[in-house]
Amino acid sequence: MSTEAPTPTSAKETLAGTHHMPGKESADRRQVTQGRWAYTLLTPTLVLLGVVILYPIINAIIMSFQKDAGLDPATGFFTEGGFTGLDNYTHWLLQQCGSGPALGPCPPGTLGAQFWDAMGTTFFFTIVTVAMETVLGFWMAVIMARAFRGRALVRASVLVPWAIPTAVTAKLFFFMFAFEGIVNKIFGTQILWTGSEWPAKWAIIISDVWKTTPFMALLILAGLQLIPDEVYEAAKVDGASAWQRFTQITLPLVKPALMVAILFRTLDVLRMYDLPAIMTGGANNTTTLSILVVQQIRQGLNNASALSTITFLVIFLVAFIFVRFLGANAVDAATTGKK
């Protein structure tokens, strides 16, 4: 903002504060006091976030290098606690159960044997739901951007799925996808939706798409509204077809908003818990990484900490790739104002 430099305020400050010549030096000084004031205001937030996020994270990392004391569910042997190096990580990543001479691949059915399946399921959910939400959300945004009577009604109604708690959404779709439920009646099918692998996965995906597409649509809509009409008019005059206008004007200009929306949604689905936990309890190969962590909590907190640290690193890595290579720059969007 250009209101900073030559205002009476800074002049007054210069006079009151120091006997120096007004100039670069006092501007620097002002910058310093403003910086100090800024960090004073930021301190409560940073301290609180440090307590509720950094402390648990550091704790989780320390715990992840400790052995869980007690009976090993896979082998039935008693194991001692204490430092164990990377054992908890190899337990998940290499699916090795037991310790010492009993070390071996995890028996099927144990949580350790499910890690890569859960990883696969989580990424499957992420890719499919985000892709569907992007396409559907884009379509909704394009419609909502048009001027027509009742537009306010449509914009209000897309907020309804967003406002419903995910736990309620899960129960609602569990009911609709019940064997005698409305979905089977409408389509004349007899599918045990939440009772077998692929129908269960699709039931969860459809529920998630229903719930979160509005968020995507509204973010894309906000991006669309920043494109001035004149650009489209000019393109029309130059003879660009509707498809050309979409691919050469709309897509590139809406890309920053779209990438941020995709980033937010991707990171959100990667930690998906509520929908599968309530609809299937993780049965039929719908266990996500988050569900696996929660199940592991009852069997050993230190091992669960290793798994939650892996989950955190996976999400962090995906976010890094998005920001670094795909240009989803949420921080810039927030700091630099209008783009």
Added chain:
Amino acid sequence: MSTATATAARHSEAPARRRAFDWAPARTYVQAVIILIWCLAPFYWMVVTAFRDVGYTFEPTPFFNHVTFDNFVTVFDEARGNHFARNLVNSLLVAGITTIISLIVGVFAAYALARLKFSGKSLVLGFILGASMFPGVALITPLFQLFTNIGWMGTYQALIIPSISFSLPLTVYTLTSFFREMPWELEESARIDGCTQGQAFRKVILPLAAPATFTTAILTFIGAWNEFLIASQLSSDATKTVTVAIAGFAGAQPHQEPYTAVMAAGTVVTIPLVILVLIFQRKIVAGLTAGAVK
């Protein structure tokens, strides 16, 4: 600019177009109706089922019939082991206190981020944004152990503290984007009139910021009200919130999924939110999209 040519072109085009029927508005309306149905039909089905007699749970009639209030009675029936009134109070307490703490703390941070120049701003904002994307499961294992050790399992603070980790970053981020758009010249005027920066903040900026703060409060509250993962693991019977209660509900018959009662409970939890959202629709959309695009 080519606006003039564009308008000219449009004028010459107009008579030609009027001859044939213009399908564009009709197409828009059809698609708008599809969006409406897609968004509202499941919600409508929940409300219809909530008012339907248990015996007709799977009746496919699309309008209200066999209307009864029994399901709502079941929801609040202590004799069946449902403590829904208690759960509602718990959710109000946890979400309410979380919102208040996040706002009180976050408003200062947002002011600094939106208004002040200082080095490391991007870093701070990146940290806050990263915190909002943080997976809840990564917090739950250490907190589970910590709260067990200090005897906090099943207390309100055991639910509020992790909730703050989600809601505070969201609050700061949303408020920052709102604050950036406010008429800050008024602050300058106040300072010319002799206010200190602190006074200008309290007397001019805070009243101006009230609407933005209120919208942010709604968003934060909805987020905290909808939280499930942490509450399902760290609450006890006494502190159970509504989302957790709905997930494990006891109905009229013991060995049967109590669909109608669950839909009634869902309706009780959702209707206030939907009303809130419809009233403040514009502001909420602004709050949701703030920062991401502007």
